[in-house]
Amino acid sequence: MKFGVVARRDKAEALKLAYRVYDFLKVSGYDVVVDEDTYRYLREFDESDILPLEDFDVDFIIAIGGDGTILRVEHKTKKEIPILGINMGTLGFLTEVEPHETFFALSKLLEGDYFIDERIKLRTYIDGEASVPDALNEAAILTGIPGKIIHLKYYIDGGLADEIRADGLIVSTPTGSTGYAMSAGGPFIDPRLSVTVIAPLAPLALSSRPMVIPAESRIDIRNMTITREILLAIDGQFYTYLPPETEITIKLSPRRARFVRFTEEIYPKYTMRLKKRF
Ligand SMILES: NC(=O)c1ccc[n+]([C@@H]2O[C@H](COP(=O)([O-])OP(=O)(O)OC[C@H]3O[C@@H](n4cnc5c(N)ncnc54)[C@H](O)[C@@H]3O)[C@@H](O)[C@H]2O)c1
Numbered sequence: 001m002k003f004g005v006v007a008r009r010d011k012a013e014a015l016k017l018a019y020r021v022y023d024f025l026k027v028s029g030y031d032v033v034v035d036e037d038t039y040r041y042l043r044e045f046d047e048s049d050i051l052p053l054e055d056f057d058v059d060f061i062i063a064i065g066g067d068g069t070i071l072r073v074e075h076k077t078k079k080e081i082p083i084l085g086i087n088m089g090t091l092g093f094l095t096e097v098e099p100h101e102t103f104f105a106l107s108k109l110l111e112g113d114y115f116i117d118e119r120i121k122l123r124t125y126i127d128g129e130a131s132v133p134d135a136l137n138e139a140a141i142l143t144g145i146p147g148k149i150i151h152l153k154y155y156i157d158g159g160l161a162d163e164i165r166a167d168g169l170i171v172s173t174p175t176g177s178t179g180y181a182m183s184a185g186g187p188f189i190d191p192r193l194s195v196t197v198i199a200p201l202a203p204l205a206l207s208s209r210p211m212v213i214p215a216e217s218r219i220d221i222r223n224m225t226i227t228r229e230i231l232l233a234i235d236g237q238f239y240t241y242l243p244p245e246t247e248i249t250i251k252l253s254p255r256r257a258r259f260v261r262f263t264e265e266i267y268p269k270y271t272m273r274l275k276k277r278f
């Protein structure tokens with residue numbers, strides 16, 4: 001078995017724990033690679049084990065950090081590698097275990113006492129091209145000029161669903177339903193469901209409400225403000241400004257994210273975490 005180790009670079013405890021995980025796995029006889037960005041901030045790893053995240057070809061990734069760290073791993077790796085998230089974040093909604101549980105969790109992983117939680121992702125097409133990363137949380141279509149409204153029309157499976165004047169539109173997976181979409185008034189979506197949430201961001205009209213549609217549906221978004229660019233932000237990791245005439249389409253991605261879990265429990269696990277959020 002081969003492992004990859006990644007830590008958030010801005011927290012010394014996360015880097016130190018990454019080294020302990022690396023050392024434990026090496027001493028146990030496993031091949032381990034370490035993300036080069038992590039190495040840049042802690043030079044103790046063996047130089048021959050350093051690789052860019054983009055080149056990780058391992059069985060499991062141990063990610064030590066918060067949600068931003070997990071999202072970064074998801075965006076940079078090319079294969080659907082299962083991630084075990086160790087929470088060294090503020091919220092750590094996407095992580096599985098707390099730091100004090102690290103070595104117990106690793107033992108369970110090595111014994112095969114775990115399961116894989118697969119999460120759907122969304123693919124965004126820009127003028128018909130899949131040229132941007134898939135979203136684990138959401139694709140956010142945002143006003144390019146803070147303080148200025150954007151006028152959008154969006155179509156579901158070819159039919160006009162709504163026309164909004166708002167700060168933006170959040171198109172979210174069940175995983176992302178507890179992130180930006182929830183701040184836009186969207187509901188908690190049980191991660192076992194295959195649905196997409198569409199939530200307008202600060203809409204002018206009271207009648208523009210969040211909706212939940214089948215994940216297999218096609219969403220076409222058109223910018224009606226012909227003079228204003230819009231900003232597309234995916235999972236807070238990738239940004240691009242799009243000219244007004246750009247045609248945006250969002251569909252279910254053929255790819256999935258995979259997480260190592262030790263319990264299938266959703267309630268009260270996620271709902272308790274939501275309480276921590278507020
Ligand atoms: N107003 C908002 O609520 C708002 C605004 C921008 C981005 N976000 C979220 O932040 C994400 C990027 O995360 P980051 O850590 O790189 O950015 P960040 O550092 O700006 O933190 C955003 C916060 O959202 C939390 N978060 C991220 N994904 C989550 C999820 N699936 N469920 C519950 N909480 C979640 C993070 O823990 C963090 O507290 C985006 O994908 C988006 O969902 C939220």
Ligand SMILES: Nc1ncnc2c1ncn2[C@@H]1O[C@H](COP(=O)(O)OP(=O)(O)OP(=O)(O)O)[C@@H](O)[C@H]1O
Nearest residue numbers: 008009010037065066067068069089090091092093
């Ligand atoms: N190696 C790195 N390269 C780029 N950005 C990084 C790196 N390590 C950490 N960051 C950034 O540092 C910030 C903090 O990381 P992270 O999101 O993991 O923790 P957090 O914000 O405290 O946790 P949470 O997202 O759970 O609230 C994030 O914005 C993350 O993207």
